[in-house]
Amino acid sequence: MSRRVLIVTHGGRPEAVAALSEAVRELTEAGFEVALHDDDLAESFGDHMAAARAREGVTESEAVMVLGGDGTILRAAELTHGTGVPLLGVNLGHVGFLAESERDDLRHAVRRLAARDYEVEERAVADVAVHLPGEETPRTGWALNEATVEKARRERMVEVGIAVDGRPLSSFGCxxxxxxxxTGSTAHAFSAGGPVMWPEVDGVLLVPLSAHALFARPLVIGPRSTYTVKVLERSPVPAVLTCDGRRRIDLPVGSWVEVRRGALPLRFARLSPAPFTDRLVSKFSLPVVGWRELAAKRPEHRAPGHDAEHDAEHDAEDEKEA
Structure with missing residues (x-):
């Protein structure tokens, strides 16, 4: 029986077209049947029939190879969520935090896939339930990165109430x-001042955006707890919920959203056993050596009267010991 790989790419970019051509050639030579999916997959929030139609044929695939940046991977995640099929990301974007391989390593990634030489890592998602005024049944969805409740109009703040496990915690305009x-802690939440969470942290983070309040700090709850965010009756504007920057639903005043750790994780094919710390340093180009250490080793910064030859000997000894 032939092995099958589904490719999802950003078809409008020249570099994606070139990468797609190479990927199809390499996969075919490795004995795979290749299927392409380059449509915009985003469905309306809670439109599960559309999601089911988009996933047709995915379960017959061994993996979904994504050629693009994090946005394309989030798009492909709509295909694989709930199927158990792993995603293998080849980065064509800027940061590519979710990608496993870079463009130059495409042939190597195909060879590893053909040899089944990869590990499968599970990443938790967030389950989202939206309660709208006048509707008895909540509308449900999910997010790999984040679910964001934001003001629907820019001129006023939205007034929200925050609760954890049904117990009121705080309320403020924001x-x-x-x-x-x-997984999403390095995305929108990070840019809003939230902490970086290592992938194995089994929790859900909440970060207020420009809150007008004394107590509006990032929070982290455990896997059995639930956030509730309500658009209060006193709010001068409604809100909108967006999941992963793609699936959205309007939130009239009086609506509330519940977010908890999801039951069905997403699966990623990992080619490298490198720890998350190394990935963080690489993707953000973090300076692991401080400027003070670098300055101390420059001759022009050494104090007058120092024996440069003596210092050089000590530097050589330090390098040997390191």
Whole structure:
């Protein structure tokens, strides 16, 4: 029986077209049957029939190879969520935090896939339930990165109430609230001042956006707890919920959103056993050596009267010991 790989790419970019051509050639030579999916997959929030139609044929695939940046991977995640099929990301974007391989390593990634030489890593998602005024049944969805409640109009703040496990915690005016998984902690929540969470942290993060309040700090709850964010009756503007920057639903005044750790994780094919710390340093180009250490080793910064030859000997000895 032939092995099958589904490719999702950003078809409008020249570099994606070139990468697609190479990927199809390499996969075919490795014995795979290749299927392409380059449509915009985003469905309306809670439109599960559309999601089911988009996933047709995915379960017959061994993996979904994504050629693009994090946005394309989030798009492909709509295909694989709930199927158990792993995603293998080849980065064509800027940061590519979710990608496993870079463009130059495409042939190597195909060879590893053909040899089944990869590990499968599970990433938790957030389950989202939206309660709208006048509707008895909540509308449900999910997010890999984050679910964001934001003001629907820019001229006024939205007034929200925050609760954890049904117990009121705080209320304030703000531009919005980001509720993020550990995976999404390096995305919208990070840019809003939230902490970086290692992938194995089994929790959900909440970060207020420009809150007008004394107590509006990032929060992290455990896997059995639930956030509730309500658009209060006194709010001068409604809100909108967006999941992963793609699936959205309007939130009239009086609506509330519940977010918890999801039951069905997403699966990623990992080619490298490198720890998350190394990935963080690489993707953000973090300076692991401080400027003070670098300055101390420059001759022009050494104090007058120092024996440069003596210092050089000590530097050589330090390098040997290191």
């Amino acid at each position: 531009d919005g609230v980001v509720m993020s998984t550990a």
